[in-house]
Amino acid sequence: MKVAVCCRGVPVGTSMEFIHIDNGDIHYKDTDYYINECDAYALEAALSLKNLYGADITVFTLGPLRALEVLYFALAKGVDNVFRIDGETSLPEIVAYGLIPPLKEIAPQLVLVGAQSDDWMGGEVGIYLSQSLDMGLAFAVIEIGELKDRNIRIKKEIGGGRKLEVLLTLPAVLCVQSGIQPLRYLSMLKRKKARENPVKSWGKLNIEDAKQKISGMVTYAVKEVSLPSKEGHAEMIEGDRLQRARKILELISNAV
Numbered sequence: 001m002k003v004a005v006c007c008r009g010v011p012v013g014t015s016m017e018f019i020h021i022d023n024g025d026i027h028y029k030d031t032d033y034y035i036n037e038c039d040a041y042a043l044e045a046a047l048s049l050k051n052l053y054g055a056d057i058t059v060f061t062l063g064p065l066r067a068l069e070v071l072y073f074a075l076a077k078g079v080d081n082v083f084r085i086d087g088e089t090s091l092p093e094i095v096a097y098g099l100i101p102p103l104k105e106i107a108p109q110l111v112l113v114g115a116q117s118d119d120w121m122g123g124e125v126g127i128y129l130s131q132s133l134d135m136g137l138a139f140a141v142i143e144i145g146e147l148k149d150r151n152i153r154i155k156k157e158i159g160g161g162r163k164l165e166v167l168l169t170l171p172a173v174l175c176v177q178s179g180i181q182p183l184r185y186l187s188m189l190k191r192k193k194a195r196e197n198p199v200k201s202w203g204k205l206n207i208e209d210a211k212q213k214i215s216g217m218v219t220y221a222v223k224e225v226s227l228p229s230k231e232g233h234a235e236m237i238e239g240d241r242l243q244r245a246r247k248i249l250e251l252i253s254n255a256v
Contacts, residue, residue, distance in 0.1 A: 001055040001147070002108040005046045006099055006125065007074060009033030009067035010118045024221025025207075026090040026119065033066040035073050038114025042176035044183055045144055046112050047077055053147050056080050058106060060202070062098045064088045068199055076186055076194035087205030090120050093214050096128035098205040103133060108171065110152065115140050115175040126175035136172035142180055 011018070011031040018029050035043070049055040058081040059074040061067050071082040085098045103111060111133070113126040123139070130137035138156050142163065145153035151169050157177060158164045168174075211217060237244045 001049070001053060001110070001149075002106060003046050003049055003055045003057050003110045003112065004103055004106065004108040005039070005043050005057060005059045005074070005079070006111065006113045006129070007039040007043060007059055007061050007070050008036040008095070008114070008117055008125075009061060009063045009070045010036045019225050021222055021225065024091075024223070026222055026225065027088060028119075031066070033063065033069050035070045036114050036118050038116050038118075038176060038178050039070075040073075040114075040183060041178050041180050042112040042114050042174070043074060043077060043079070045141075045174075045176055045180050047079070048181065049110075049144070049147060050078070050080075055110075055147075058083070058108070060085065060099055060102055062087050062089075062095050062205060071199050072191065072194040072197075073186070075197050076190040077184070081200070083200050083202045085202045085205055087207060089205075089207055090117075092117070092120060092122050092124035093128055093217055094205070094207060094210050096125045096132065097210045097214055099125075099129060100132050102202045103129065110147075110170060111135065111173045113173065113175055115177045123175060126173050130173040133171070133173070136168050136170070137175070138166055138168055138172065139175040140177045141174045142177050144174070144180070 010033065011028040012034045018031050020027055020029060043059065046057050050057050057079040059071060059079050060083050061070045062085040067084060071084060074082055083102060087098055089095060111129060113129065116123045126139065127137065138154050140157040141154050142157055143155035151167050152172065153165065153167050154174065155163050155165050237247050
């Protein structure tokens with residue numbers, strides 16, 4: 001059973017001076033990258049499949065050299081293969097476009113991605129992949145059950161605190177929710193040793209060429225990123241309960 005995991009590198013501790021916009025795309029300068037939170041849970045879920053069913057795990061990331069940290073993390077966790085597609089973009093449809101060629105070549109029965117990215121706050125990559133690869137799709141997966149040659153049993157969130165159990169035909173894409181299972185501790189020694197392994201490259205993504213070939217590119221573009229404006233302030237109300245109640249009543253009356 002071949003399982004592919006698509007992991008994204010997101011900036012660590014960035015601030016506004018490190019962010020710049022390039023043709024509607026958000027880029028980050030001089031920042032370290034770490035694995036996206038939901039992708040870390042997708043990776044952990046894949047490793048559980050390796051332990052239970054002997055699945056062969058290949059991890060892909062699309063990003064600049066800084067994104068190698070994501071692959072070293074995956075190697076330290078115990079995956080079988082890792083590849084980096086060279087390119088830098090936050091646009092989910094272009095990220096998916098860059099992942100499609102290697103996924104088609106290795107032809108996994110199962111593709112795991114995080115349900116959401118920390119930087120873009122979107123969850124479109126898995127959806128794009130399922131459509132382009134003609135695979136089934138389950139979004140917001142919170143539990144992976146029995147895996148067989150032709151299907152997999154999962155549970156997913158459907159809103160309002162409700163869950164749905166689904167028997168999904170393979171091949172399929174699972175968009176994994178954070179918290180699907182506890183993340184195992186990874187020692188610094190394992191991380192250091194993982195950096196000694198060479199990382200294979202799967203070529204370079206031509207972003208402008210991708211924009212021309214992708215059908216269904218989003219019609220909006222990011223023009224500016226800024227901190228929220230400060231339009232109010234917090235006021236601590238002191239005194240005993242009666243004094244606080246009177247003050248709150250006064251503030252409400254003045255606001256009406």
